[in-house]
Amino acid sequence: MDFQQVIMRLNEFWAEHGCLLWQPYNVQVGAGTMNPATALRVLGPEPWNVAYVEPCVRPDDGRYGDNPNRWQQFYQYQVILKPDPGNPQELFLDSLRALGIDTSAHDVRFVEDNWESPALGDWGLGWEVWLDGQEITQFTYFQQAGGLELDPVSVEITYGLERIAMVLQGVDGFPDIRWDGDVTYGDVHLRGEIEHCTYNFEVADVDNLRGMYDLCEAEARHALDRGLVLPAHDYVLKCSHIFNVLDARGAVGVTERARYFGRMRKLAREVAELYVKQREELGFPLRNKFSVPMPRVEPLPSPIQREGRDTFDLLLEIGSEELPVGDVDRGLEQLHQRMSEGLAEARLNYEDLRVVGTPRRLVAYVRGLTAHQRELERVIKGPPSRVAYDEAGNPTRAAVGFARSRGVGLSQLSTRSIDGKDYVVAVSKDEGRDASVVLAEMLPRVLRGLYFPLSMRWNASGVSYSRPLRWLVALLDDVVLPLEYAGVRSGRRSRGIRTLNAPELPIGQASDYFRIMEGANIMLDTADREASILRQAQALAAEVKGEVPEDPELLRELANLVEYPLAIRGSFEEQYLRLPEKVLLAVMRKHQRYLPVVRAGKLLPHFVAVGNGQTLDVDAVRRGNEEVLRARYADAAYFYREDTQKPLEAYTPRLATLTFQEQLGSVLDKVKRLEGLVPGLCQMLDVSSDQRVVASRSASLCKSDLVTKLVVELTSLQGEMGGHYAELAGESAEVAQAIAEHYLPRFVSDRLPQGMAGVVVGLADRIDTLVGLFAVGIRPSGGADPWGLRRAALGLIQLLVGKDVSLDVPRVLSLAGRGLPVEAGEELLGEVFDYIKRRYRGWLLDSGLRYDMVDAVLAERAHDPALANRTLQAFAPWTQLDDWDELLDSYARCVRITRDLHTVYPVDETRFVEPITHDLYETYRLVAARVRAHPTIDTLLRGIVELKPFVTEFFDRVLVMSEDVDLRQNRLGLLQAIGALPRGIVDLTVMEGF
């Protein structure tokens, strides 16, 4: 099918399905979404079904036509269904079939992909649709546009026309797509692609474009001021395109980007608001112009259940559009919990609750559920018996009153002994209701109780769920349990796997369910799917004498992407093995979720992809996936080639174009600060002079990879690529390593740098970030950490503790403060230190340490986290001793009596009276000397143990608070001295039991 026929076929299909056919916009846009037929029409209450082609321009994606399927211009086919017709995925799959794609042979997948346009203030949830691993469509439920909440929600389907044509024609890249007859896509577009890339990357005049941006913005403003929606929108689009060219040209720093986005968003919001207002003034004229699904009106039937059975099996299947992988797990966990809680509260006994699921269904199966609730006796305490009955045993007015107030007859009162006294009580018995009735009330609560971090609305019910909920099976044995949730009514029809075109699967009775699902090629249990994937993958790897390395996280993800895993081995060209392995792996894992195949730890030119369903055409799916990987690797190879044209240090000057923070300057400025900070830090850390040289060089180069193309594309490779490029450029192995490692640890469980230089640069980087950002007034707030302050503080701690490196944190903060372009005074530095301390405390508590120990140690040693950590490690066993409390108490006695004194009294041993005082003092002196020499917690606590018998005897024999002032003060002075022993090590006074 020729490219133009694909468009004609889609036009026919969507026109038949009630869509208005629209035209591409006559302003350059990055996506069909920006066409007012989407951007504006999705706003407000009016229905709107539309379909159109959109040539999209994304300057940054240009590769001079070198990459077979990554071009700066390409064609989208955009469909908007507003409101959700209830079956948009099925319509979409029908459209693929209308194009001749056999959806049972090809691996069509809905992979979570949430969408956000920072420029326009839009977002939505949905998927990218994969066809044999190739992303062919974006499918989104719009939640917000132009900064406005959408009601109704629009379904947006965005086909990548080239990708689809490539699949249909079996060609390998854009240029070979047949457009019509002999004319190819390359014939009509390749030259222009190269030219536009040249213009965008090399020619566009930055000042001119900035000028155009400003003028377009000004005109948008004029139009808005006159209430003109479309002229304003046009100019916003022009701003957006100009920005994109500037960006591709490399002319936009981070802060500047944020500012541009802010400017565009502001305009876009005003446009959106103005549009809605205008439509309202016009009386929403499109309201009755499209047919929209009508809500159900018949009432829900009453629940019934088979009579004469003691127990039932309950099946609840929540069918939905594909859940994101994380939400499958989340949903299952919550469903299990809500069901058990619900059944317990509902007083329904059962033998067994099983919760399993796939991306398309969450299933709770309750075996042996009692037909009826457990009986419940409720006892209400009344007046004491002696008050309620007279001596003749007749009820008094009190009893009568109580019975009346509780609505029971006098005969229903009885007497119970409560807390050793007799009371009149009213006992009511709740005999319970049929399970069906109870469940009909309970299950909607269970459904409502399922919560997802990112959830969405899609229809008039206003219900939120991870993705649209499309069917509910609720069976009590063979009887449907009537439920309604999110506009969906329960029934007995489940749906099959997509690969078999999701046939309806009627469930005769609950107990048939698992058999039917198995027969329908659906593997319900995630663990089964994981095991199956692993087994298949290893077998496929073994065929090429390789193996698949363990990767439980990816395995889980893969298992939750399918209902029935089919592993397929593919290959890629050996030439790509010349790329760094980390690049190959990052691409495989991040973009495609392929399992790599290795032999003796080295990557082989193979991979294992996991498809959905048994009926797939393995060759077709393999070919598709190989094609995708090939294109991705071609892209990576292109970047790599470009990047390695110059040595790493040649990139450093361009860091000036990346803004770190407006007041703190560019990333290059930051690098300069690191270069200044590193020598001082090395000195504090007593780093060897060899390592100092390494650290300084690493500091100069550590950020340079941020402007290399590969890192711009795959940010996760930052540092690693820097190290690699450093090595290629002839830097020493140690420098390369330090560059690669200085971002470590990136998260709590991450590994740490191996070399000291990496540690030093990593510390310097984080310290500069913390002090700098605090100094310009940025503070962490709530859960968000947009500036990475939390991450920086934690990383700092992890480095110091993990590498057991002592560092006086306040001192280094002060040193860093002096290098900043802004003022960082004492108070501010104190604030930063405090923040680090709090993070450290949180981290320690998370690790399971007792809070009192943590507080006790941090009170004295927070300035040196490594030392604090060592202290805590040594401290822990002490607190587990049987006589810890006594030991602590012994010390506490010394402190308690002196705590409120405002004076420290000198000790004059010549004036001691009692021998025990002498002994105590002598012991104290020995202990104090040892602690001074070795200020460890062990020395300290051993000393306290030593002192303990003397302390006991001292307090037994000596009245500290003598009336003789001198005597008293001398004794108090001794106790003060003992109390001061832990100073600098630990503050025992905050320990529990003190």
Next chain:
Amino acid sequence: MDFQQVIMRLNEFWAEHGCLLWQPYNVQVGAGTMNPATALRVLGPEPWNVAYVEPCVRPDDGRYGDNPNRWQQFYQYQVILKPDPGNPQELFLDSLRALGIDTSAHDVRFVEDNWESPALGDWGLGWEVWLDGQEITQFTYFQQAGGLELDPVSVEITYGLERIAMVLQGVDGFPDIRWDGDVTYGDVHLRGEIEHCTYNFEVADVDNLRGMYDLCEAEARHALDRGLVLPAHDYVLKCSHIFNVLDARGAVGVTERARYFGRMRKLAREVAELYVKQREELGFPLRNKFSVPMPRVEPLPSPIQREGRDTFDLLLEIGSEELPVGDVDRGLEQLHQRMSEGLAEARLNYEDLRVVGTPRRLVAYVRGLTAHQRELERVIKGPPSRVAYDEAGNPTRAAVGFARSRGVGLSQLSTRSIDGKDYVVAVSKDEGRDASVVLAEMLPRVLRGLYFPLSMRWNASGVSYSRPLRWLVALLDDVVLPLEYAGVRSGRRSRGIRTLNAPELPIGQASDYFRIMEGANIMLDTADREASILRQAQALAAEVKGEVPEDPELLRELANLVEYPLAIRGSFEEQYLRLPEKVLLAVMRKHQRYLPVVRAGKLLPHFVAVGNGQTLDVDAVRRGNEEVLRARYADAAYFYREDTQKPLEAYTPRLATLTFQEQLGSVLDKVKRLEGLVPGLCQMLDVSSDQRVVASRSASLCKSDLVTKLVVELTSLQGEMGGHYAELAGESAEVAQAIAEHYLPRFVSDRLPQGMAGVVVGLADRIDTLVGLFAVGIRPSGGADPWGLRRAALGLIQLLVGKDVSLDVPRVLSLAGRGLPVEAGEELLGEVFDYIKRRYRGWLLDSGLRYDMVDAVLAERAHDPALANRTLQAFAPWTQLDDWDELLDSYARCVRITRDLHTVYPVDETRFVEPITHDLYETYRLVAARVRAHPTIDTLLRGIVELKPFVTEFFDRVLVMSEDVDLRQNRLGLLQAIGALPRGIVDLTVMEGF
């Protein structure tokens, strides 16, 4: 059929016919032509067939949605066929049928419309296609694009989608077009239309847009410098759109417009040249990607003719696509001439030659053509007989050599007497060839001899003709005469009228032709068609008690627009009669070529349109035409309403925005100059003081209508509308008349102003134009008259002569020169006067006057054209006198003898010797006194008549050149005095025969 279905149907149609389906461009364009799929692809040798929708933006056409079918945005459907497939009109008509349009019931017409895009340097010839009077399509053969000659020529078909949808749906305006289902065009576009109009006309910030223009131009330049075609093209398009908005905003004066056009054209040319170069470097890769018609290869058969017949009838029918009305007449005239000349040269006798034709065919019919050429004897002169033969009568070597050199035998030599001498001659007899053979050679020459002022190429033959020549019928009785011209071979198949879908009409023998044509509903003779139209139109007018005023020019045009006229009366709403009649008539005549219907000189709300063919659905055609006129009148009414919001003088200040010429300032500046010039001019012309007031006021207002909307739209109404608006604004009738008339005469045969004020303002206007433009260095060049200098000079002459107003032109030029903002010195003023004089001379010669008379009078009286004219009128009869030559000679004798003298000798009558000298002198004195008193040519020539006998006698008796110096000089002085008599009246020395 819904709007979107129209597009789908056209897509299907053109895809089936080998067109690549393309998409609208993502830059705002004014026409689908600007999409690179046309603008660039038509360049160079590669074939290209493409079809696409294009939303077009023409800010100036916006009417805030008030006009039902004139919007600033609308949709074109654009088709490019490159090269010409040979039947593009038929394909186009098929496409209309594919849309369900019955082309035999509807009046589909191809009306000359040549196309030019000054912005891009493109032009082409073609038609607008009318459907029942409504323009639905532009059909153009591109001759040039981006300033480059096109080879091959592309056929461009540009459908107006809204117009077609309106016809198909039977709705009255854009807003009511059904787009899809219940959704109308108005639903999706009306609001945006209003907004864009508001932005373009009221909001757009002129400085910002100028800034954008400059930036886009700069970027186009950058792109061009790097050889980037498409990025440059995009920016050119952006420039063009920005310019259009500026223009709609009223911010572009005339000169500025020219400058903007120049800038855009320069860029567009560079883009075009770069594109062609690039394609060449790529090796023209599309060359084999489209199927193109292959040239015929079989050789042309030899001509034959029936044997045994003495005479034949010859039919030559030249079938073509619709010729412009003027070219029908031109073609017929030339065909007649070339045929008669050709047949005469070819020595073919015939009884009768008839040449007739329609827009689709030019026909020459020769009755009684001899079957054979007339015999021709050719005689070649050899040596004299006496040299060729010896005395014995035997041929000498000379004879032998002559015979050999001429390739004849000695026996074929004979002797002829030539100029009284005998020579040997070789006589060859050309007995003539068969008519068929001769015609086969001659007729292509006849075809090549047809010339049209605007002619075009369309196919590989490279032949130029008015429009593509598509068939040739050439019959000699019943035998086809083989011809090939412009890639077409002759045959016997003619084609019928379009209204009957142009069936093939086989012509059995030549003599059947006229009968067949009549039967096929084709009226071959223009005069017949004219008569028929007039008869029908008057009958239709009579039905509403009206009549159709005489308008031979329009009648001729109408007759040449059809092959069979069908007059149809339509009506328009009476409300429009409130508009000025001149507006109603201008619209009817200019745009629609309708005949107005009047009663007692007043317009009725009816019109007569003329359709093509008998089979039309009269009601449908009427409705269509009425609809068109309604829309046009709505537009005119809109303008008129807008214009009459303010009095005419309120428009005057806006003339400052219309640049007259850069150095000469705005039109307002010109008006100020006219105000300055008029009083002086009045004085010179001795105008009454009443008229002076009128003239001054008229001068102030004469240009103000140029910025009214109606005149901007219908330029032909300039002046007339000004007068009308002046009257509405309460100006005096005389002022209004002067404003209305000051442009008169607009062409050679045009009428002159009635009032003196109109004459004065008209003179002032033209004088200012001439002196001003010359002063800034503008000169007329070649045939072009872009600044209207020729028109101004001729108008000036026509006014002075026509109104017989004496004016000292050099003096008034000098007065005008003093008012200019630039220097206008003596030399320059002389140059201007000289130019006017040359124009006057040309005009006089054109009027049939003898050049010597003209030169003689102009030599003395050019400064006052009216005087010169009177002189010429009086002079003419003299030159026709039998004894004119003698009279002239008598005067000439006096001049000839004194001509070379460098001194003028005084005459001393006391020293005269001979009586005749005395007599001559006395007569001279009397004559000279009369001439001085009445310096007319009559007085002068009567004087010369009187002098003649004395002059004769004087020369008979007196030897002028006496040896006595004093005597001689005295005689010469007398003759000099006589010679000087004509001075200031005429220079008789330049007369023929002098």
